[in-house]
Amino acid sequence: MADIVIRIAASNGDGVESSGSLLSKIAARSGLNAYYSRGYQSVIRGGHVWSQVRISDAQIYSQGDGIDILVALNQDAIDNQSGQLNSGAFVIYDTSKANADVLKGKGYKLVGMPLIELAVENAGDPIARNVVSIGALLKILGLDIKVFEKILSEMFLRKGQAVVDNNVKAANAGYNFAGIEKAYELKGDGKARYIINGNTALAIGAYASGCKFYAAYPMTPASTIMNWFAANENRGVVFKQTEDEIAAINMTIGAATAGVRAMCGTSGGGFSLMVEGLGLAGMTETPIVVVESQRTGPSTGLPTKTEQGDMLFVMHASQGEFPRIVVAPRSVDEAFYVAADAFNLAERYQCPVIILMDLFLSESSRTVDSFDFSKVKVDRGKIATAAGSERFKRYEITPDGVSPRSIPGTQGLEFIAASDEHDEYGDLVSDVLAGLEVSVETRRKMHEKRMRKVDTMLKNENVFVPHVDTEGADYYLVCFGSTTGAALEAAERLRAAGKKVGVISFNYLMPMDKEKTKMLLAGKKLIDVECNYTGQLAYLLAANAGIDIEHKILRYDGEPITAAYITEKANEIMLKW
Amino acid sequence: MNYSSSVKPVFCPGCGDFGVHAALLRALTELNIDKSSVAIVSGIGCSSSMPHLFSTYGMHSLHGRPLPVATGMRLANSKLTVIVTTGDGDAYGIGSAHLLHVARRNVDITMIVMNNQIYGLTTGQASPTSLIGAKTVSTPFGDIEEPINPLAVALSAGATYVARGFSGDPMHAAELIKNGILHKGFALIDMLSPCVTFNTLNTYDWFRKRVYKLGADHDPSNFGKAIEKAMEPEATGWEKIPIGLFYQTKRPTYEELDVTTKNGPLIETPMPSSGDVEKALEIYK
Numbered sequence: 001m002a003d004i005v006i007r008i009a010a011s012n013g014d015g016v017e018s019s020g021s022l023l024s025k026i027a028a029r030s031g032l033n034a035y036y037s038r039g040y041q042s043v044i045r046g047g048h049v050w051s052q053v054r055i056s057d058a059q060i061y062s063q064g065d066g067i068d069i070l071v072a073l074n075q076d077a078i079d080n081q082s083g084q085l086n087s088g089a090f091v092i093y094d095t096s097k098a099n100a101d102v103l104k105g106k107g108y109k110l111v112g113m114p115l116i117e118l119a120v121e122n123a124g125d126p127i128a129r130n131v132v133s134i135g136a137l138l139k140i141l142g143l144d145i146k147v148f149e150k151i152l153s154e155m156f157l158r159k160g161q162a163v164v165d166n167n168v169k170a171a172n173a174g175y176n177f178a179g180i181e182k183a184y185e186l187k188g189d190g191k192a193r194y195i196i197n198g199n200t201a202l203a204i205g206a207y208a209s210g211c212k213f214y215a216a217y218p219m220t221p222a223s224t225i226m227n228w229f230a231a232n233e234n235r236g237v238v239f240k241q242t243e244d245e246i247a248a249i250n251m252t253i254g255a256a257t258a259g260v261r262a263m264c265g266t267s268g269g270g271f272s273l274m275v276e277g278l279g280l281a282g283m284t285e286t287p288i289v290v291v292e293s294q295r296t297g298p299s300t301g302l303p304t305k306t307e308q309g310d311m312l313f314v315m316h317a318s319q320g321e322f323p324r325i326v327v328a329p330r331s332v333d334e335a336f337y338v339a340a341d342a343f344n345l346a347e348r349y350q351c352p353v354i355i356l357m358d359l360f361l362s363e364s365s366r367t368v369d370s371f372d373f374s375k376v377k378v379d380r381g382k383i384a385t386a387a388g389s390e391r392f393k394r395y396e397i398t399p400d401g402v403s404p405r406s407i408p409g410t411q412g413l414e415f416i417a418a419s420d421e422h423d424e425y426g427d428l429v430s431d432v433l434a435g436l437e438v439s440v441e442t443r444r445k446m447h448e449k450r451m452r453k454v455d456t457m458l459k460n461e462n463v464f465v466p467h468v469d470t471e472g473a474d475y476y477l478v479c480f481g482s483t484t485g486a487a488l489e490a491a492e493r494l495r496a497a498g499k500k501v502g503v504i505s506f507n508y509l510m511p512m513d514k515e516k517t518k519m520l521l522a523g524k525k526l527i528d529v530e531c532n533y534t535g536q537l538a539y540l541l542a543a544n545a546g547i548d549i550e551h552k553i554l555r556y557d558g559e560p561i562t563a564a565y566i567t568e569k570a571n572e573i574m575l576k577w
Numbered sequence: 578m579n580y581s582s583s584v585k586p587v588f589c590p591g592c593g594d595f596g597v598h599a600a601l602l603r604a605l606t607e608l609n610i611d612k613s614s615v616a617i618v619s620g621i622g623c624s625s626s627m628p629h630l631f632s633t634y635g636m637h638s639l640h641g642r643p644l645p646v647a648t649g650m651r652l653a654n655s656k657l658t659v660i661v662t663t664g665d666g667d668a669y670g671i672g673s674a675h676l677l678h679v680a681r682r683n684v685d686i687t688m689i690v691m692n693n694q695i696y697g698l699t700t701g702q703a704s705p706t707s708l709i710g711a712k713t714v715s716t717p718f719g720d721i722e723e724p725i726n727p728l729a730v731a732l733s734a735g736a737t738y739v740a741r742g743f744s745g746d747p748m749h750a751a752e753l754i755k756n757g758i759l760h761k762g763f764a765l766i767d768m769l770s771p772c773v774t775f776n777t778l779n780t781y782d783w784f785r786k787r788v789y790k791l792g793a794d795h796d797p798s799n800f801g802k803a804i805e806k807a808m809e810p811e812a813t814g815w816e817k818i819p820i821g822l823f824y825q826t827k828r829p830t831y832e833e834l835d836v837t838t839k840n841g842p843l844i845e846t847p848m849p850s851s852g853d854v855e856k857a858l859e860i861y862k
Binding site for chain 1: 582583584587611612613614616617618621626628629631632633634635636637638639642644645646647648649650651652653654656657674675677678835836837838843844846847848849851853854855857858861862
């Protein structure tokens with residue numbers, strides 16, 4: 001078994017991103033598992049950026065930690081990244097842009113390569129130095145260069161055979177560079193995998209469940225959802241780029257009212273603008289899905305860095321009270337299924353569903369063996385289709401709180417939805433009736449009707465409970481969303497070191513089945529793991545399940561939490577406990 | 578077809594919005610559109626209670642947001658006749674950004690703005706169309722801001738049907754609304770609709786002395802003339818206020834240009850099969 005972390009570092013514009021995505025694609029096609037994440041800045045050219053690809057023949061859940069192979073395309077890369085090198089790491093560096101003198105005599109395997117010269121010599125273009133460096137990496141990793149050659153021929157097909165041949169030559173020049181030897185034994189299972197990021201998996205999951213409308217204003221790290229819908233408009237969906245996020249959520253509400261499965265997406269700043277619209281969906285009982293991909297806040301914060309700081313915000317955003325569902329996918333593949341399920345929940349309970357992502361999950365790619373389409377089932381909830389003899393009660397008071405809705409265009413079932421409090425027909429009780437006995441009673445009944453949907457959700461759905469990994473452990477790491485991958489690996493390492501550690505992870509966070517959650521957590525030694533300062537999940541559990549978690553591992557420096565980070569802190573906590 | 582609901586208007590006695598209500602009702606009746614395919618969308622304000630007076634589909638949405646809601650409806654189902662009924666605070670104040678963008682997109686929406694130059698429902702503050710010097714609750718020393726010129730704004734943003742009516746002449750207003758609904762593309766009808774409770778300056782009498790109908794000599798296909806006429810109130814120190822159709826032109830609607838909706842209503846496109854989803858995923862392998 002081999003498990004290798006490769007980091008390719010340079011300036012923005014040096015093609016680091018395409019190197020990372022190419023390398024992870026080669027791994028995926030070679031029957032291996034890969035996890036591809038990026039470190040980048042809010043600049044378009046220059047600065048310091050990196051791609052990190054972790055490749056293993058075993059199952060992996062996170063981006064990995066430390067660097068086993070560093071590809072340094074400039075001096076900055078040597079200077080900024082060497083602190084993270086694992087012992088005995090390879091450092092491939094471009095001799096025309098960097099020297100590795102500072103790393104000499106420390107046990108690293110230093111490989112200087114004239115990458116630009118090799119690129120020019122073989123492909124006639126310095127841009128091919130990424131291809132040369134990937135060739136060299138493949139040799140060290142012991143991977144078949146033929147897989148790369150095939151990808152190159154697919155990539156450059158449109159540019160002509162000469163370009164394909166040049167790049168294949170460049171790749172082989174790297175692969176055959178004197179002095180590089182195979183250093184790892186990676187055993188692929190021969191089964192090609194998908195390599196896909198969280199946002200794209202989410203977008204395709206939404207598409208699979210019949211989401212036809214997506215509205216958004218560009219905002220990192222949600223923009224790649226927009227990019228997918230824009231590029232795939234010819235698949236029978238509409239993407240609308242809007243003037244602001246206020247328009248995005250209100251268009252989504254309009255489209256959903258008209259009967260189309262609709263979604264909007266943004267990050268925390270844009271979500272702040274969507275808040276009033278969220279309440280409109282709550283009041284008019286319009287089924288919409290809203291994606292909030294968190295980045296480091298407050299305010300503009302670190303636009304290209306990750307955090308889990310918006311959980312309590314999305315749960316309580318908007319004035320007044322109304323049912324909503326908040327779900328934080330724990331992995332790339334889960335984002336696909338969660339997105340597909342979100343529309344069923346939204347339409348079954350006629351309320352907004354918020355999918356809480358974060359930059360790390362949105363933008364990191366992971367290999368996925370397969371997607372099970374049989375799990376994507378469409379349930380559009382209660383829809384009235386035939387008019388009765390009486391006027392249609394769009395907001396009929398029902399035992400489960402859900403009233404049949406009608407789709408505009410259906411004769412005899414017309415109604416006016418209102419953001420004001422209204423009666424069963426949708427007529428206002430907010431103006432000339434406000435304060436009169438009839439209005440007071442209607443308000444109480446309508447509010448109870450809407451809120452009753454929460455009880456119905458908890459009764460009918462089995463998703464609102466945490467997932468327990470490793471029964472009977474002495475300690476449990478408690479986490480939600482994207483932090484789960486690193487927590488699972490940390491627990492695995494701790495178990496390997498003789499400590500019985502499990503993981504309790506949450507994806508569906510709101511509503512919470514308080515009794516079941518309490519039962520699962522009570523009496524256990526719990527360590528809260530989150531990417532924020534205040535421990536928002538711990539706060540939620542204290543409020544909902546009466547579980548007070550004293551020990552916390554929190555990270556809020558913008559970098560995603562790693563298994564090593566959790567392992568180290570958990571050891572410190574357990575030592576004293 | 579009967580487009581009225583059982584809901585009674587809550588406008589003040591004498592409110593200009595009664596005239597607009599009558600005009601919209603008349604326009605729909607004359608057009609005889611199946612009411613199940615009509616959606617009337619409003620924002621917040623006195624005028625925004627309008628949808629409840631009708632037995633069509635619709636939404637009484639948020640302050641300033643009827644245009645995005647209406648756009649979502651049109652993009653989801655281009656078979657719907659979508660009408661926005663709103664006020665000057667909604668359209669030209671809090672929701673002004675949406676007006677610019679819906680105009681340049683040319684979404685097929687008919688927008689009727691009941692412009693009373695005051696915030697009525699919040700009991701009499703200045704609006705974006707209040708005139709300089711107007712004394713209101715929020716401008717006790719007189720308004721010092723230049724009023725917005727909605728027609729000029731809509732024209733410069735690319736609206737393809739720009740008109741102004743006066744609720745004191747509901748028959749004329751009904752014609753403007755009817756033609757606005759028939760027009761393919763975004764239609765703005767600014768409707769001078771006096772607030773008899775809070776606006777003591779821009780009264781029926783004030784308007785009757787100043788309002789005149791654009792004559793046969795006005796060519797609504799002439800953009801330059803339309804701008805000139807739109808600016809006439811300012812140019813004449815609010816002595817002359819033309820009403821009628823200022824401008825109309827043909828331009829493909831957003832729905833006609835979008836790669837998906839140009840083939841038919843979005844709501845009618847089929848659900849993807851698992852084969853379709855597999856194809857979408859293929860490039861990630």
